[in-house]
Amino acid sequence: MIQGNLRKMPAKVVDGKVHYELKLGDQLVPLADLIGEKVALNFTGQIHCIHCGRASKKSFSQGYCYPCFKKLAACDTCIMSPEKCHYFEGTCREPEWGDKYCMQSHYVYLSNTTALKVGITRGDQLPTRWIDQGATQARAMFLVENRRMSGLVESLFKSEVADKTNWRNMLKGLEVDINLEAEQERLINRLWEGLDALQNEYGLQAIQELGADNVSHEFVYPVLEYPSKIASINAEKTPLVEGTLMGIKGQYWILDTGVINLRKYTGYEAEFTR
Template identity: 70%
Template structure:
């Protein structure tokens, strides 16, 4: 039995196989080893803000109290819509934080999460970002100079391809192998005028095409059996979640009783029994 505050699972990849770890109170569990075993996750409703540590009645933006949610740059609307970044206007909530996280190189990528999607992530977050969303394939398209630029480039592609994951299909294991290099060529052909306009405005080096330098990554997840019907488990309504662990994909546990998004309960006090 382990007890502590939940946070998202960490993961690494060996020979395309994804390996998951969950940490509670400093102890690390290799979750892959629990496949086929009965597990119980008891959440008592106590939530600690992941920033200030104070107890909060409600979690905002996956783990923050209201005060931190309101003041932290990590919770600003531009995090979800990076093209709205206002650092250059001098109105960022935390300029020093933005220098470390936003004013750094980012990738614009394609991934296969049961369907084709476009996304962005910081330069040091691949392949973590793909694994967190349950992608079976991922390919970086461009390296750009900062988060705002990644959002501007992503916006061009969003007119042609989705930027959201259909998590239900992802958890059903509806995986079709895609030629992401071919999709990359097709999409760039449709948005090249917009890319040229951005480079004209911000400089040629603001967007670096990775077409000739990159590869498509493949990921295989530890899943014994995918569900045919998705039943989402809500730990706030049913604090005791239990069942046989049938798989892990993205940040979800697939149990024979339903699925639960571990990351959703970041900061929640939990007891894990297995």
């Protein structure tokens, strides 16, 4: 048995195949050999903030206690809506944090998570961001100068493309191949006036379309069998989560007893057995 506070599953890509680890505190459990095996996570009811470590009755914004949720820049509304970034107004909750994570270059990308999707991420979060969303294909389109600019470009593309993943379809494995390069060209041709307006306002260097050497990426997830119907497991109502691990995709475990989003329970203490 291994016990600790749950963290987001680390993942790496080897020859296009995604390999996951379960992280409990400082302990890592490779999961590749456990696909098809019986596993169990027993949630103890204890929650600790992933920032300050204090005990909390409830988790906010995937792992924070309420005081940290209210004061940290990582929990501000502009994290979910980057076009609302207010750093330039001098009102960032933590300017040093903003310097490190927001005031640096970001990518605007297209991905396939059973449907075409637009998204943004820092460069050091690729391909992690794509894997966390369960994307089977992904392609960066633009390199932009900061997080706010990525949000402005993403908002422009949201008029044509969804920015959310249909997680139920993603867990059913309903993907169809999409020519992301062709979709990028099509969308830019439709939205060039809006892109030009942003460049005219913020400068040509603010938004740079990636060149001819840009490539699309594909990912294969460790899934033996996708469920035909999705039954979501709530660890607060069912603390003992057990069954045969049929696969992992995004941050979800696919069990023969249902699916569970482990990232939702970041900071929760759990005991893992196999």
